[in-house]
Amino acid sequence: MSADGPALALPPGAASGVGSLPGTDPREAARLVVGELPDLPHLPELPERGPGSDLLGRTATHLVDLHVDLQPAGWRLVQRPGRDAARGRAALREDLDALEEAAQGYDGLLKVQLAGPWTLAAGVELPRGGAVLGDPGAARDLAASLAEAAAAHVAEVARRVPGARVVLQLDEPSLPAVLAGRVRTASGFSALRAVEEPDAEQALRGVVAAAGVPVVVHCCAGAPPVGVLRRAGAAGVGLNALAAGLLRESALDEQLGEALEAGVVLWAGVVPAVPAQGSAAAALSDPGTTVEPVRRLWRRLGLDPASLGGRVVATPTCGLAGAPAPHARAALAAARAAGRVLVDDPEG
Numbered sequence: 001m002s003a004d005g006p007a008l009a010l011p012p013g014a015a016s017g018v019g020s021l022p023g024t025d026p027r028e029a030a031r032l033v034v035g036e037l038p039d040l041p042h043l044p045e046l047p048e049r050g051p052g053s054d055l056l057g058r059t060a061t062h063l064v065d066l067h068v069d070l071q072p073a074g075w076r077l078v079q080r081p082g083r084d085a086a087r088g089r090a091a092l093r094e095d096l097d098a099l100e101e102a103a104q105g106y107d108g109l110l111k112v113q114l115a116g117p118w119t120l121a122a123g124v125e126l127p128r129g130g131a132v133l134g135d136p137g138a139a140r141d142l143a144a145s146l147a148e149a150a151a152a153h154v155a156e157v158a159r160r161v162p163g164a165r166v167v168l169q170l171d172e173p174s175l176p177a178v179l180a181g182r183v184r185t186a187s188g189f190s191a192l193r194a195v196e197e198p199d200a201e202q203a204l205r206g207v208v209a210a211a212g213v214p215v216v217v218h219c220c221a222g223a224p225p226v227g228v229l230r231r232a233g234a235a236g237v238g239l240n241a242l243a244a245g246l247l248r249e250s251a252l253d254e255q256l257g258e259a260l261e262a263g264v265v266l267w268a269g270v271v272p273a274v275p276a277q278g279s280a281a282a283a284l285s286d287p288g289t290t291v292e293p294v295r296r297l298w299r300r301l302g303l304d305p306a307s308l309g310g311r312v313v314a315t316p317t318c319g320l321a322g323a324p325a326p327h328a329r330a331a332l333a334a335a336r337a338a339g340r341v342l343v344d345d346p347e348g
Contacts, residue, residue, distance in 0.1 A: 008167065008214035008235040008265050011108065012309040015332075015339035016040040018218060018238070018269070019113040019171065020319030022328050024049045026095045030102035036332040039339075040313065042111040042169075043099055043157070047321045052088025055171055055319075056123045059115040061088030064148035066141070068124065073186070076125040077132070100160040107163030114150055116170035116217060117143035117203040118178045118195065130186045133178065133195075143203040147210035154213050169216045169238065170207060172229075175200065176221045179228070197228050204232035216267055220318040226255035230264055238267030240317040241293045257301045260311065268294050269317035271334045275327050287337040288348060290314070295348050309343035 016037055021029045021044045029044035047054035051070050052061050060068045060075045061084070068075045070084035103110065115123070121133040121142055132138045154166050177183050181194030208215045217229045218238030229237050237259055260266065270290045294312055298305055314335045320328040 006212075006214045006235060007263055008216070010265060010310050010313065011039045013339040013341075013343040014040045014109070015314040015335040016111055016267070017042050017044075017332055017335070018220070018273075018315055018317075018319045019043075019055060019169070020045040020047055020321035022046075022048065022321055022323055022325050026098035027101065030095075030098040032329060032332065034099075034102045034106070036329065036336060038108075038336075040109045040111060040167075041103065041106075043095060043113065045113065045319070045321070046091075046095070049091060050087070051084050053091045054321075055113060055115050056120070057084075057088050058092055059120055059146070059149070060124055061085040062092065062114075062149045062153065063142070063145040064152070066145045071125070073125060073129070074123065076129075077127050077138075079127075096156065096160055099157075103161045103164065105163065106161055108165065109167055110157065110161055110164035111167045111169055111216070112153060112157050113169040113171055113218075114146070114153065116172035116175065117146050117207055118200060119172050119174040120146060122174040122178055122183045125186075131183060131192065133183055134185070134192045136199075140203070143206055147207045150207050151210045151212060154211055166213045167216060167236075168211045168213055169218050170204070172204075172217055172219045173221045175219055175225060175228075176223050179225055197225070200225075201228055201232045204229070204234070208233040216265070218267065220269060223252075226252060226259050230255075230259040230262060234264060236265040236267050236313070238313075238315065239269060241268040241270045242272065242317050253297075253300060256297065260301065260303065265311055265313060266294070267313045267315055269315050270294065270338055271314070271316045271331045273316045273318040273320055273331065274323050287334070287341040288345065290334060290338040291341050292348065294342070295346070298346075305346040308346040309339075312339075312342055314338035314342065 033041040067081040069078045069082040121139045178195050183192045214235035216236035217234045220240040224239045316331045
């Protein structure tokens with residue numbers, strides 16, 4: 001068990017998606033993920049449908065007791081909800097209707113995604129302008145609202161797919177920049193103050209505890225703060241395993257080793273999210289090549305290769321919204337094949 005949240009027991013060789021897909025048809029997307037990812041499907045996001053269908057908009061429009069509207073600079077906190085917020089809520093209802101239909105009778109793990117508290121604070125503006133991140137009190141209020149929204153979202157999905165064991169993914173691509181003080185002010189001439197690690201952990205821990213289900217924190221940016229995520233209670237950590245040097249011998253080894261020793265599950269982005277050429281394209285054609293970065297990590301950390309199939313979820317490196325539809329389908333199939341290789345041939 002992780003520090004604060006429930007542990008995550010995986011079916012052997014599990015594979016999943018990160019979240020977004022190309023296209024605008026929620027029923028087609030739901031059928032795709034349930035068909036290609038039978039052990040761990042997810043609720044698709046379809047950003048091409050417009051504002052409120054992307055990760056940030058979906059999350060912002062479902063905050064509890066906080067309202068947002070879409071301004072030229074992006075989502076902003078406002079006194080009362082507007083038409084953009086209503087569109088975001090309607091889009092999620094359509095997505096859930098499609099998932100409920102496609103997953104009828106399903107009784108396994110099912111993942112849903114929301115933006116994490118720090119990516120949300122960096123991406124949503126205060127009423128007077130400037131990121132919520134620049135106001136510590138507002139950032140705390142936003143995290144508390146997100147915790148309530150996460151609990152409600154999980155409960156709604158569990159109601160619609162009653163046999164599912166829901167897993168919540170919090171996407172935190174902005175967290176490394178938040179911790180390093182690299183989030184720019186509205187003017188762009190300076191950066192907001194860095195958030196201290198204990199404060200970052202506290203906000204994440206609140207959402208993890210409120211969700212009441214295993215929580216995976218996904219960070220496809222470079223230098224993901226694995227130690228922070230583990231201490232916040234994450235049952236799983238998702239990262240881009242193909243990022244330059246990320247799973248090679250590095251300072252991240254110690255953090256990953258501690259997380260894995262504590263029972264945290266690795267969600268390894270091993271399939272390119274966009275079409276690739278040359279050696280990178282092998283991740284779609286050769287499952288053994290796809291999982292080799294994870295095998296090397298296991299050998300380096302001295303872990304039992306036989307444990308790979310139950311401790312790693314194979315995924316694309318990031319969301320697939322920017323990929324052509326054929327590549328998105330192929331990427332999910334490649335992730336599924338990679339998961340099976342971790343069971344059938346863990347040592348390569």
